Amino acid sequence: MSTHQRTIPINDLRPGMFICDVFNDKNVLLFSSNTFITGFHQIEYLRKQGVSSVTVIFQGKGAEKESEDSFEKYVEFKKQVKKAEAVRKSTLDAVRSMALAAKVGRYFSIKEMISQLQDLVTQMLEQPDVTIGVTQIKNYSEQLYAHSVNVSVLMIGFASVLGYSEELLLEAGIAGILHDIGMIRLPEELIRREGLHTRQELESVKRHPFYGLEMLQQFRDDLPASVFHVVVQHHERLNGGGYPCCLKGDQIQQMSMLCAIADVYDRLTTPGPARRGCLPQEALALIFQGADEQYPRELVEHFTRLMGIYPVGSFVKLESGEMGLVIKVNRDNLLSPQLVMLFDKGGQRIEKLQIRDLSRNEESERELWKVSCSLDPANYGINPADFFHNEVAI
Secondary structure, three states: OOEEEEEEEHHHOOOOOEEOOEEOOOOOEEEOOOEEOOOHHHHHHHHHOOOOEEEEEEEOOOOHHHHOOHHHHHHHHHHHHHHHHHHHHHHHHHHHHHHHHHHOOOOOOHHHHHHHHHHHHHHHHHOHHHHHHHOOOOOHHHHHHHHHHHHHHHHHHHHHHOOOOHHHHHHHHHHHHHOOHHHHHOOHHHHHOOOOOOHHHHHHHOOHHHHHHHHHHHHOOOOOHHHHHHHHHOOOOOOOOOOOOOOOHHHOOHHHHHHHHHHHHHHHHOOEOOEOOOOHHHHHHHHHHOEOOOEOHHHHHHHHHHHOOOOOOOEEEEOOOOEEEEEEOOOOOOOOOEEEEEEOOOOOEEEEEEEEEOOOOOHHHOOOOOEEEEEOHHHHOOOHHHHHOOOOOO
């Protein structure tokens, strides 16, 4: 089996890589050669040990990991989905209970919600793509709660790509959950309605960051300052065109900008009663159009690195004519994600689903395995959420 080695910065290390011996500055062996990095928790451990770079082993097509049957990989993927969905459900239950209590003026425990978020941070660090994939599950009847959980997931991943500490990842997750808490002060009909609002209704909606700030004052000793900034600033924009304070540039905290981008992405990709949601690539393109004007370009580029050129949930066609659904982003090669293959070259549905890593191609397959284009899965009877829902049989 052919292999080659390359030393990379610790910030470039990703799950799925093999590494050589790693020592700390006291010459203590932390990981032995050929260790397979399974999750971001191992990378965070190396950072805490002061490791700034590692030597990665790149293995050829004949590596043991690649010799596993691709159907078995799909079975393993579904096990990961089951775990991610359980964490999401627990978080969603906690958010629902908190919001319903707050809506009627009852006491709710911020500390219990924070404790639940620890599990979400761990899940996101270990299986970022599956955890992001589970945000594909949309429930219109619980849109506000689901949106809060989705934004929390995206903010944790976003902060991780930026190299935030685990403590700050938790802060990002808390901020994501609470960013729209002020919305529960608005009439439910107003929250659900899409399209035109009267001037008075629009002004009321634009006050929800202040409502949220007021509601969280009682927890000032329990919440980090960054959470309050996010609650009141997540609709501000770089050029001053946002609300409620028309802040500009450096007046807006970075964590608030992370939330702004995550918030917009989830809203764009969430369908409404009278409209379809944007495809993931469409949402990314719209966000990228706002770089420099609405959002810092550097943050938009990091968000793209998290989500990929073809984000999880994208339905793509290969040059070979085959079609599949993106379930994992290759952050070392954003053009070559992992797919669940759904249609063969002749356009026939594949019965026994298999996973294909587009980055693991032989020379003869290289052109055929390139992504040709993104497609609307609805036109092919595909609902991406089904692949991230453990109770749905595929």
